[in-house]
Amino acid sequence: MLGGTPSIAGLECPRCRSADLDGHGGRLECRDCGSSYPVLGRVPVMFRDALPVAGDEPDTATIHQLLGALGLGSASVDALRVRQMFRRQARFGDEQLRVESVQLLDRVRGTGHSIGGAGREAEDAPPDADAAAVPRYRWTLDYVPPVLPRAAETMANLRFRNTGPVAFRHRPPNEVKVHVSWFDESGGPVDAPDVRTPLPIDVPPGREITVPAFIPTPRATGRMQLRLSFVQEGVRFLHDDAKRIPVRVGDAPDGPALPAGWVWNEGPRRSYDEDHRHAQEALKRWLMPLRDRRLRILEIGGNVHPMAAGLANVDLYNLDVDVLGLQLGEMVHRRDGRDVAFLCADAEDLPFPPAFFDAVVMFATLHHFPDPARVLGHVATRVRPGGFIGVLCEPVGHIHPGAISQEFLSELRKGVNEQSFTASEYDAMFRRARLRAEEASIDVDSLKARLVPL
Ligand SMILES: [Zn+2]
Structure with missing residues (x-):
């Protein structure tokens, strides 16, 4: 029945x-603090x-295509149950979560099934007639290594948020580039090639994206300041919101080095399904x-389809932000007699309490988080000593202008937080989370890593 409340061992009130959670009337209520959480189609939120909230219902044909695909x-x-799932949805505070949580139909489409009603992609912003409004931003994260080789053209992922009133246009006129x-230690400018990085999409006010940016380094060596900024071509530099980070320019390997102990398997590239099976x-x-x-x-x-569902003698908890996908998955797995929470x-x-899980695993998921290191750091607190975090099928390599796939671009345009990191960036990310890869292999461009505490 809709609104049935399954009991999930270990579940805690996040507040x-x-x-001490009590399920009734389509809600879970905390007997201690009185907080109340909706339960949608047996999935607690x-x-x-x-x-x-009331959601948009797809047409009958789409519902039947969806049922067929599952x-x-x-x-x-x-069909009635699925219709009800669409009708009663959940809304959370965070915009990024909201975007990630409404990708269900697109994901099912992505697995090769024909489903009506194409996903919405953002249009390009119209040019600002007089370019009077100044674009504003905040650098939220950077993956610039602390040491860079001299006289080299390096790249690093940078993440920023558009905090101003106008879109960052990616196409002329007045396009914005990284x-x-x-600068040297006393703040004097240091000569280096001026290589600017175009943005992959228009970035509207409030949106945050990660871009791999060209970082050409100076011939000079020593301790320096790298200023991360933007330029609005033909209009102005946007240095007011710039950030300076300390970097030592000197002897460092040029190009993407494989972290010590990691294994790289050169092709052939597996299909998405084969890679997941592997x-x-x-x-x-x-x-x-x-x-x-x-x-x-x-x-x-x-x-809908947790990858760990086939494992024997396991209590599996499947966590996601897509409430529709979760409800459908719950329906499918219960029907197949498989007990997954x-x-x-x-x-x-x-x-869940600290040290509750033997392992936490993610398949092609980590790179979707705005700050993957922060997620790993938190998740590690829920893994028992001797357990591990498995990070699987994560994309490796920079997706930069000129090499960006239509698929990647389309996800970005829909508002999905697409990112791709180099092996060294993943390695740095793991260290920031106080973790290390006890085993890590990259199959062409797909990372599998078993992480344990440092
Ligand atoms: Zn509570």
Whole structure:
């Protein structure tokens, strides 16, 4: 029945951490602090600010295509359930979560199924007639290494938010490009080539994206300041919001080096499905040494089809922000007699006690988070000593102008937080989370890493 409340072992109130949760009337209520969480189609939505809202219902044909894609046939009772899922949805506070949580139909389409009603992509912003409004921004993260080689053209991921009133246009006229420059320790300019990086899409006010930017380094060596900024071509430099970071220019390897101990497997490239199957095998192998008891595993981002669902003797928790996907997945798995706990919650605020899981795994999920290191740092607190975090099928390499795929671009335009990191950037990310890769391999451009505490 809709609104049935499954009991999920270990589940805590994210507000007060009490495990005393009472399910009734389509809600989970915390007996300690009184917080209340919606339960949609047996999936608890464990966000502090989640509100049930009325959603748009797709047409009948789309619902039947969706049922077909999930192997559910076309029984009218199922069609009714799916219709109800669309009608009663959940809304959270964060814009990025909101975008990630409404990608269900696109994801099913992405697996090769024909589903009506194409996803919405952002249009390019119209040119600002007099360019009077000054674009504003804030650098939120950078992946610039602390040491860079001299006289080289390096690249690093930079992340910024448009904090101003106008869009950052990516096409002429008045397009905005990343602009970097160098200063010595006393603040004097240091000569380096002026290579500007175009943006892949228009960035509207409030949007945050990650861009791999060219960072040409000076011939001179020593301790320097790298200024990260923007230029609005033909109009002005945008140095008011620039950020300076310390970088030592000197002897460092030029080009993407593989972190120590990592293995790189040169092609041929596997298909998406084959790569995921390969990752499932790696996960089975990693779990082997822990097999002295029934395992408790959290999969983050498993959506309709959690990749760890086939594992024997495992209590699987599947966490995602796509409430529709979770409800459909719950329906499919329950029908197949597979016991998986589906829940909607924040991976940066997990509603479970510390050291609760034997392993936390993510398949092609980590790179979608605005700050992957922050997520890993939090997730690590929920893994028991001797357990691990499995990061699987993560894209490796910079997607930069000229090499950007239509698929990647289309995701960006829809507002999805697409990013791709180099092996060194992943390595730095893991270290920032106080983790290290005990095993890491890259199959062409797909990372599989078993992370343990530093
Ligand atoms: Zn509470």
